[in-house]
Amino acid sequence: MNELEQVLKAMADKNRLTLLACMKNGEVCVCDFVDVLKISQPAVSQQLKKLKDAGIIKERKDGTWKYYRIAEEISPVVRAVIDTLEADNTCHCGGNSCSC
Amino acid sequence: MNELEQVLKAMADKNRLTLLACMKNGEVCVCDFVDVLKISQPAVSQQLKKLKDAGIIKERKDGTWKYYRIAEEISPVVRAVIDTLEADNTCHCGGNSCSC
DNA sequence: TTTTTACATAAGTAAATGCTTATATAGAAA
DNA sequence: TTTCTATATAAGCATTTACTTATGTAAAAA
Numbered sequence: 001m002n003e004l005e006q007v008l009k010a011m012a013d014k015n016r017l018t019l020l021a022c023m024k025n026g027e028v029c030v031c032d033f034v035d036v037l038k039i040s041q042p043a044v045s046q047q048l049k050k051l052k053d054a055g056i057i058k059e060r061k062d063g064t065w066k067y068y069r070i071a072e073e074i075s076p077v078v079r080a081v082i083d084t085l086e087a088d089n090t091c092h093c094g095g096n097s098c099s100c
Numbered sequence: 101m102n103e104l105e106q107v108l109k110a111m112a113d114k115n116r117l118t119l120l121a122c123m124k125n126g127e128v129c130v131c132d133f134v135d136v137l138k139i140s141q142p143a144v145s146q147q148l149k150k151l152k153d154a155g156i157i158k159e160r161k162d163g164t165w166k167y168y169r170i171a172e173e174i175s176p177v178v179r180a181v182i183d184t185l186e187a188d189n190t191c192h193c194g195g196n197s198c199s200c
Numbered sequence: 201t202t203t204t205t206a207c208a209t210a211a212g213t214a215a216a217t218g219c220t221t222a223t224a225t226a227g228a229a230a
Numbered sequence: 231t232t233t234c235t236a237t238a239t240a241a242g243c244a245t246t247t248a249c250t251t252a253t254g255t256a257a258a259a260a
Contacts, residue, residue, distance in 0.1 A: 004184055005114050012108035013248085014101075030207060043249055045208055064206045064257050080180040084104055113218085130237060143219055145238055164227050164236045 004077065010054035011081055015039065016047050020070065023057065024087035027067040029098040032091040065098055104177065110154035111181055115139065116147050120170065123157065124187035127167040132191040 001009075011017060015037050022028050022036060033044045048068055051057045056078055060067045070082060101109075111117060115137050122128050122136060133144045148168055151157045156178055160167045170182060 002114060002117070004181070005112060005117060008108055008112035008117075008181070012105060012112040014105055015248085017102070017105060017108075039248090040250065041207070042209080042251085046248075049208085061257095064204095066207060075180075075184070077177070077180040077184055080175075080177040081104070081108070084175070084177055115218085139218090140220065141237070142221085142239080146218075149238085161226095161237095166237060 007054045007056065007075065007077060010050050010056055011078070013047070016051055017081075017085060018088060019044075019047060019051065019068075020056070020082060021085045021088035022091040023068060023070045024082065024085060025089065027060065027069045028091050029065050029067050031065075031098065033068075036088065036091050067098075107154045107156065107175065107177060110150045110156055111178070113147070116151055117181075117185060118188060119144075119147060119151065119168075120156070120182060121185045121188035122191040123168060123170045124182065124185060125189065127160065127169045128191050129165050129167050131165075133168075136188065136191050 011020070018037060019033060022033060030041065030044055030048070033048070034041050037044060048057065048059075052059065052068075056071060056074065057068050058071045060069070074082070111120070118137060119133060122133060130141065130144055130148070133148070134141050137144060148157065148159075152159065152168075156171060156174065157168050158171050160169070174182070
């Protein structure tokens, strides 16, 4: 699959756009995403994997927690989407303040 | 459906990205798209409809022919995608030179 | 060590997607 | 008018997608 197509497919979903909106302010852990999306934890992990495989997000492990963030290097297309999204502050998981 | 999501879904497909690449140089008629994509004419019409419904392309009717072009007013996200695409010149249907 | 916690992976299923062929429509030509 | 041509719409089907529940894994706690 073309890289542009993969990136567009990865972002072309309501839930995954919400994940990106949550990460606009910084790192968020998986359990907080579950609270926001109101779908199962495995479903969230699968959606995060699609964004990661497309190179849009990065992960950081800290003990049993895993924090996801928007990648530092993103293409103009991803940049335009992120800029369009309004940040979602309901998931205020600032690095070490995971609510799990 | 969210407008951003609809636009991303409309562009997140190899064939529809090729349609847009063809239109980078200007208007193209449906029959020329059929030659390029190598799928049936109804399939092309259905793909064009998705792009039109998302507001990404516009149409102009001329007799029995129908010409499609990238809309004059497009969002930054669509702009970024179009800029990323390399123009496809195999469909050089300049206004009145349809090959049908 | 065993248990618990946070997350990932696997398998199964319902819904969405993208093609096909068949048919409808609108305009040009005969 | 009838016929042909370009395109659109409808119906059916195979593939993909996005969820679910069940299970696996790795790190912390007991």
